[in-house]
Amino acid sequence: MNTKNKKDYKILLFLLFIPVFLFAEIFIYNPVVKNGEAVLVFSNQKPEFIKVFNKKYQSFPTITNKKYKFYTLIPVSYYKKSGVYEIKAVFKNEIDTKKLVVKKGNYKKEFLKVAKKHVSPPKSLIKRIKSEYKEAMKIYNTFDKHIYWHDKFVLPIKSSVTSSFGNARMFNGVLRSYHTGIDYKAKKGTPIKAVNDGVVVLAKKRYFAGNSVVVSHGRGVYSCYYHLSKIVVKKGQKVKKGEIVGLSGQTGRVTGPHLHFSMWLDGVIVNPSYLITLLNKI
Secondary structure: OOHHHHHHHHHHHHOOOOHHOOOOOEEEOOOOOEOOOOEEEEOOOOOOHHHHHHOOOEEEOOOOOOOOOOOEEOOOOOOOEEEEEEEEEOOOEEEEEEEEEEEEEOOOOOOOOOOHHHHHOHHHHHHHHHHHHHHHHHHHOOOOOOEEEOOOOOOOOOOOEEEOOOOOEEEOOOEEEEEOOOOOOOOOOOEOOOOOOOOEEEEEEEEEEEEEEEEEEOEEEEEEEEEEEEEOOOOOOOEEEOOEEEEEOOOOOOOOOEEEEEEOOOOEEOOHHHHHHHOOOO
């Protein structure tokens, strides 16, 4: 075998033993999740799309992660049934599938006493409530491919948790909803900070949430700060991580002063502390 043939043979062997899946497969960071959480998928080759729950999701370049080149964040609805689901990643020339297990969160019940008008609002306010809900959902379902953050997320306040995400909420003995965020202990007037860079997409007083601020961080990620005593930012304003967006209070449907903090991902509300953990892995 001459020198040229030896060289060609070595190249052929090298190519034969390169495992293609290293470049065209996905890795699920958290293959077992609860309803109301989110799934983080990594890959080193960008998929054309990833499909699960009968929906297609986009992949984006990672930010601080040095092991993987691309990530996909997939929200798991609070109402998603427990079971085993298939995550399908479609690459240009290949398809990879992995299993995802969704477990029941077994969230607790909370019994709260609030003003009667916040359990059964007067008919005169129904139009306002529906309008505010429609406005908010339009925001959360808007997917901005732009990214505003380039560093780790932080919490909006350093304080103890008084109510966790997912708890069934019994208002005056009536089941009205589940807790869509986390409540932090905060006396009136405590500064509340943006969890990362973004753009303010809502800053107004609402019936149930009281004085509210919503920040878009891009790529379908939104952070929400409710029941504020004062709003110090305006719609359209760019904010930096740690910048004060308002002061804690007890406006809207509340039992006392605190901060209600929640986050949305791709049109689905998820456990904010869990989502922040995942965001800081990408």
